[in-house]
Amino acid sequence: MRISEASTRSGLSADTIRYYERSGLIPAIRRGPDGLRRFSPENIDWLILLYWLRKTGMPMKEMRRFAALYREGTASIPERKEVLLNHEERLRRRRADLDRCAEVLAHKIATYRKIEGEPS
Amino acid sequence: MRISEASTRSGLSADTIRYYERSGLIPAIRRGPDGLRRFSPENIDWLILLYWLRKTGMPMKEMRRFAALYREGTASIPERKEVLLNHEERLRRRRADLDRCAEVLAHKIATYRKIEGEPS
DNA sequence: GCTTGACCTGGAGTCGCTCCAGACGGGTAA
DNA sequence: TTACCCGTCTGGAGCGACTCCAGGTCAAGC
Numbered sequence: 001m002r003i004s005e006a007s008t009r010s011g012l013s014a015d016t017i018r019y020y021e022r023s024g025l026i027p028a029i030r031r032g033p034d035g036l037r038r039f040s041p042e043n044i045d046w047l048i049l050l051y052w053l054r055k056t057g058m059p060m061k062e063m064r065r066f067a068a069l070y071r072e073g074t075a076s077i078p079e080r081k082e083v084l085l086n087h088e089e090r091l092r093r094r095r096a097d098l099d100r101c102a103e104v105l106a107h108k109i110a111t112y113r114k115i116e117g118e119p120s
Numbered sequence: 121m122r123i124s125e126a127s128t129r130s131g132l133s134a135d136t137i138r139y140y141e142r143s144g145l146i147p148a149i150r151r152g153p154d155g156l157r158r159f160s161p162e163n164i165d166w167l168i169l170l171y172w173l174r175k176t177g178m179p180m181k182e183m184r185r186f187a188a189l190y191r192e193g194t195a196s197i198p199e200r201k202e203v204l205l206n207h208e209e210r211l212r213r214r215r216a217d218l219d220r221c222a223e224v225l226a227h228k229i230a231t232y233r234k235i236e237g238e239p240s
Numbered sequence: 241g242c243t244t245g246a247c248c249t250g251g252a253g254t255c256g257c258t259c260c261a262g263a264c265g266g267g268t269a270a
Numbered sequence: 271t272t273a274c275c276c277g278t279c280t281g282g283a284g285c286g287a288c289t290c291c292a293g294g295t296c297a298a299g300c
Contacts, residue, residue: 004277014278015258023256034265036278049224056221060256074235081232084225091218091225098211098218101172105204105211108169112201115194124246134247135289143287154296156247180287 006039010047017047025050025063027071046070057094058087126159130167137167145170145183147191166190177214178207 007014020026021037026046030038039047053063066083069076127134140146141157146166150158159167173183186203189196
């Protein structure tokens with residue numbers, strides 16, 4: 001399939017996909033005889049994974065490392081697992097940030113409601 | 121207090137505080153006779169709020185709007201409450217993203233473990 | 241009176257996209 | 271055939287939100 005379909009399937013914009021390829025985050029995208037990119041189902045799975053990793057805050061640098069490991073084949077699976085386990089930890093920290101922020105907001109909103117309740 | 125203390129208390133770097141001031145996110149920071157910024161306790165509370173809003177993904181544009189409302193005084197409290205309620209909604213969406221990503225990771229990691237379990 | 245350290249401003253650099261101009265090639269319509 | 275879309279290509283500029291740095295000021299301590 002071509003880039004627009006890859007885009008709708010992965011959630012990444014066509015521009016972002018091209019940018020990721022340039023940045024070495026995507027191993028080997030074939031080209032058709034017309035010179036256009038052709039995406040395999042495995043390419044799509046990979047893009048979807050990248051989509052979630054980025055969306056939840058993995059830096060490009062780490063994704064580049066992950067992509068390099070992927071290119072090395074199955075021997076790198078323990079290291080790849082490490083990367084994902086680290087990212088799970090990052091998700092936990094982010095969730096804690098969301099919780100803390102929710103508390104701050106709840107408190108602030110309660111204060112606002114109080115002020116509204118007793119208008120000057 | 122001065123900028124370094126404001127930085128440790130708010131969690132924002134001194135550079136970021138100065139940048140936020142330039143960008144109109146911080147209403148009125150006094151200067152001492154030496155020309156240096158002096159932060160009041162209310163300034164600090166404000167910075168802490170900005171810290172949490174940014175850390176959890178509120179765009180600067182919206183924070184600028186929020187700051188403008190703050191400068192208008194108590195009359196703008198209903199609108200400010202709106203902004204914070206919208207941000208609560210954003211937090212919920214982000215949490216959903218984290219959950220979805222956690223699922224994707226769990227699945228991927230399980231696959232890796234399987235492959236490790238049956239080495240070629 | 242000299243050094244040290246915190247602060248200042250203005251401006252350049254970075255990351256991760258996003259948008260755009262200009263070119264190409266394939267498919268439909270007049 | 272010619273005309274025109276459409277989707278894609280590349281290279282490069284622009285942007286949001288910082289981050290870092292050079293070069294300067296000033297107060298305090300030795």
